[in-house]
Structures are given as C-alpha cells and as structure tokens.
Amino acid sequence: MARSIAVVNEKGGVGKTAAVSELAYALGSQGHTVLVVDLDSQANASRLLLGRMGESQDDEPNVFHLLTQSPKLSEVWRPAADAWPNTMVIPGGVLLTGLEAALPRHMPGTFQKLKQTLAPAQKAFDYVLLDLPPALSLITTMALTAADCYLCPTDGGAHGQKGLQQIHQIADQLKTSGFNKRLACAGVFVTMFGKANARAMKAALRDLETEYGAQLLAERIPHTVKAREAERVGQPVGAYAPKSPIAAAYRALAAHFKEG
Ligand SMILES: Nc1ncnc2c1ncn2[C@@H]1O[C@H](COP(=O)(O)OP(=O)(O)OP(=O)(O)O)[C@@H](O)[C@H]1O
Numbered sequence: 001m002a003r004s005i006a007v008v009n010e011k012g013g014v015g016k017t018a019a020v021s022e023l024a025y026a027l028g029s030q031g032h033t034v035l036v037v038d039l040d041s042q043a044n045a046s047r048l049l050l051g052r053m054g055e056s057q058d059d060e061p062n063v064f065h066l067l068t069q070s071p072k073l074s075e076v077w078r079p080a081a082d083a084w085p086n087t088m089v090i091p092g093g094v095l096l097t098g099l100e101a102a103l104p105r106h107m108p109g110t111f112q113k114l115k116q117t118l119a120p121a122q123k124a125f126d127y128v129l130l131d132l133p134p135a136l137s138l139i140t141t142m143a144l145t146a147a148d149c150y151l152c153p154t155d156g157g158a159h160g161q162k163g164l165q166q167i168h169q170i171a172d173q174l175k176t177s178g179f180n181k182r183l184a185c186a187g188v189f190v191t192m193f194g195k196a197n198a199r200a201m202k203a204a205l206r207d208l209e210t211e212y213g214a215q216l217l218a219e220r221i222p223h224t225v226k227a228r229e230a231e232r233v234g235q236p237v238g239a240y241a242p243k244s245p246i247a248a249a250y251r252a253l254a255a256h257f258k259e260g
C-alpha cells in the first residue's frame, strides 16, 4: 500500500513544490515507486517534473479531469523526466481554479472524491505525494482526506503561522469527524534558512518549537541559489548538486518516510 503525503501550507513560495520534487527524487532514486499529484492550478510541479518548464499543458487531461470526469488514473498519469527515476506525475492545470464550482461542495462524497480517485494508486506505488496550492480551499480538505500524513514547510514568516494553525485545525476536524481517522502530522520543517534572515528565524524557531514540540523536524532547508539553478535546468537539487547542504537536508527529510 502506498503512503500518501500531502505537502501543505497556505502561504505561497515556502518550498512546497520544492519539497515534493526533492522527496520524489530521494525516494524514487532509491528504487521506490512514486506518484506525484499536482493539485495546484499553477502546475509548477508538473511542469518541473515533466521537463516542460514554461509550457502550457492545459490541453492534456489532468487532475481536474480526474476529479470531474473520472477517467482511469493510468490515462492521466505520465512518466516524469529521467531526472526523477521511478516517478509518475498527474498534472495540475489552470482548470483547477474552477474546481469548487464544478464539484458539489456540500455533498458528503465531495471530500472523499480525491481519495476514491487515487485508490488504484495505492497498490501501484510506494508513495503518493500531493502538491498543494497556497490556499486553504476545498482541494486542501480533499487532499487531507486522501492523505496518510501531511508535511508542512514554513519559511518562518509571521504570516504563515496562522495558516499552519488552520491546517492543523482542519486535520483535527477530519480526524474527529471520521473523514480521515488515521491522518497524522508528519512534521513541520523550516525552509529558506539562511544568514540573511538568521535573527528572525531564531525567533520563529522558538515559536515553532513551543507550538509544535516534537513535530518540528530538525531538518532545515538552507536558502541557496542552487534551488533556482536546479529548477532552471529541470532537475531536482538532489541530482544537480548532490553534495550540497540543501541536497543533504532533503535526503534527511526523505529518510523520515523510509520506514519498514
Ligand atoms: N531552499 C531554497 N532556497 C532558495 N530558493 C528556493 C528554495 N526552495 C525553493 N526555492 C525557490 O523559491 C520559489 C518558490 O518555491 P516553491 O515553488 O517550491 O514554493 P511553493 O510553496 O510551492 O510556492 P507556491 O505556494 O506558489 O506553490 C521557487 O522559485 C524555488 O526555486
């Protein structure tokens, strides 16, 4: 059975897609099979992993079609570029901006739609990674209903704290209401960690430690130009600069998910 991990934070640009890309690489390059589901209308994860930076993919079936028209999963997933071994991608796309209007929000089945849609992936993959948009919307609730656990990158900024708390609240509601009793928090981790923001980060880390205790993971993803360089050449930083501190930090993060 696959382990499903939702990477979530309401705040934009904190490294959600980067985490999905690096986890897919770290797990896939060790021989695990990975499905990346891009739930973001920006489709950054799909463009990166499919090797199509800058290209529109809106004429192809994507996760919107899966959720609204129910084609087979295997008609929608496609192999990632060679840089991400053993990885398939279900693309996101701009149509996702209209998902709330296209699905009956108040029908009890709507929250479970993604979980049901992804059920065939449970046997076909070792990991399912869900990349979320910077919003707390229906898609976030659907992803947290489908996931085994959720992982929250944060850049330590004050604006992101409220969003993180809200994610934990949604998760608690899904657990207590029975929509997803087994949902677990895989942790909160700090991204964009660097000298330039060292003082603010120190304060943020204190707050995060108080709030999340052991759920605050020790891995700190450094802020480095290597992230953008790797993105520009269409590679995970784990492959582009395997000896760099950022690659090591993501490998350590991935190790949390390689349980027996
Ligand atoms: N550790 C890092 N150091 C420097 N830049 C980074 C780092 N991680 C990611 N970036 C860059 O920051 C930008 C935002 O990262 P990313 O797309 O992963 O964030 P996101 O949370 O998925 O954003 P969104 O909420 O818009 O989906 C990207 O251009 C990425 O290359």
Ligand SMILES: [Mg+2]
Pocket: 016, 017, 018, 040, 044, 045, 131, 132, 133
């Ligand atoms: Mg993103």
